[in-house]
Amino acid sequence: MRGQSVEMVQLLTPDGERVANDDFEFTGSADDLAGYLRDMILARRFDAEATALQRHGELGLWTPLIGQEAAQVGSAHALRAADVCFPSYREHAVAMVLGVPLSNLLGLFRGTDGGHWELLEKFKNYQIVIGCQALHATGYAMGIQLDGAVGNADPDQNAAAIVYHGDGAASQGDVNEAYVFAASYNAPVVFFCQNNQWAISEPIALQSRIPLFQRAQGFGFPGIQVDGNDVLAVKAVTDWAMERARHGDGPTFIEAYTYRMGAHTTSDDPTKYRESSDEEAWRGRDPILRLATYLRNLGAVDDAWLAAVEDEAKSLGADVRATIAQLKDVTMDELFETVYAEPTVALESQRREYAAYLAGEDA
């Protein structure tokens, strides 16, 4: 595959065979893996439901994650309680693993609110401006360091930040500035780049002439490429990078080599800019299929188990559809109230004028 390095970390082949790697090992149990499989299946269902809801006009837009489940589930499971996550706009599976209510994600794309999320201290609201969150994560990580929350003997006292960005985002100034700041201050931050090969219609070749992970070296910290469709490898590599950060060894760049199977958003049409043969090739590397094959062969899951998860997915779908009806539009009053932490006389007067106008309409 284009841009792929020979060193890419892989622990499970597309055929579902375990392979050894000199540097990385997946240390979890078969039960853990079954849990990851379940997470990936549920994330794919959530994504499919949300895509369908957009088609029905219930969401203004949706950003499908299909194909990237292993990159997200594997990395999310590497986070500990004190770690903090800075997503872009497609990290639905990370949000699910961390327990962010799905209604929060749906509300943003429906336009009922702007990111009024419940677990903000753990998982920041989505960012639409490409790459800006890389700086937020880096600044936050500098704060972690100032707080003395790295390099302590007691691992519970340590924390790190992880930021998700795409291959296109790697061209942004903000992302490159984030790399500079992270390196200069040795900040405990992990840059988790999902190279899904496309930035809307632009291929990775237009963003970079070298494999992205090799760029990290130029900034002065390790970069590593991992098979982003292999949840075992993603988990092992992210564990390592997060542990380095928490330990005080500074930033790491992870390139999760993967593929966006669907459209960029529900507004675009991938057949206009890419070959179906490319998609076919990647279908053979599906992250869910390969883990299911492995676990089946291992005897860790069977038809009954998979059927039970399928049932769970169905009821998740029903929940998602039901959630839409419960989402409440933010009110103008709430908006007026939250522009500033300390209200201004000028804006309060606009709020009163608007209220008077509404009252006049009712009368």
Next chain:
Amino acid sequence: MNEKLTMAKALNRGLRRALQADPKVLLAGEDIGKLGGVFRITEGLQAEFGENRVVDSPLAESGIIGTAVGLCMRGYRPVVEIQFDGFVFPGFAQIVSQVAKMHMRTGGRQKMPMVIRIPFGGGIGAVEHHSESPEAYFAHTPGLKVVSCANPNDAYWMIQQAIGSDDPVVFLEPKRRYQQKGEVNFTDRPAPMHQASIVRHGSDATLLAYGPMVKTCLDAAAVAAEEGTDLEVVDLRTISPIDWVTVISSVRRTRRAIVVHEAPLTLGLGAEIAAKLTEELFYVMESPVLRVAGFDMPYPPARVESEYLPSVDRILDTVDTSLAY
């Protein structure tokens, strides 16, 4: 307790006091550590508070502001220095898309207690990109607060008030006034940051200004007084939100208003003030609100900046026009 200080020293004292008062306050910016900033506003602070509180930043404005967003999220109160007005634009996207919007986007859950200090305005004979007046860009952005100090006492107190605010504040420092001395009262409780102040009382017309133009207006008022014209001068102090109560009550009395700013005329602060005064005082005023401003051109080369900048003469000329209605 009073002391005569330059505005630069007053800012330095204010920052020092803020650093002492709250361990979550930290300063960041280019060259602010060992050098003390190109204008020496942070002189000695790194030596006193250490490299973790007074942080030399890589040369990247978006990086400085974007990492400050993350520091706010971690509970810090970052005060960042932009070296010169013309260099804020690489960080503009972070300011207007992130800093300004975060509080509302998160339904009030995420505060952005950040201060962005920008030495602004002309009159120092600087090379291009070193003498700009970007206030309208920021004042036009909901979610930001924009203030400018015009004298050392305000510099000392307003910087502390800005740091204490839970909202992001763009803090504009009139660089041509850095070396101007004035009395700083360290003990008396100051006016709230968002209150304008009448710095000279008069009855014939009101001059409205902020930052560097306050002194120019006071000079103009002194000359006018010799000619028998009694001008009131209002220092807005706060550009967003504007303190309409003070502004309107002054103009209600004098019934004539002239807004003076260095920034280009079109869609500048003067336009907003003129519109508002027209809405509020249409039947009271004796003449339309007039404006003395920079021209609609990029800031000129230093040798001709005195022609571009509002001068005492241009102000007095406009006062005459106003009085002639």
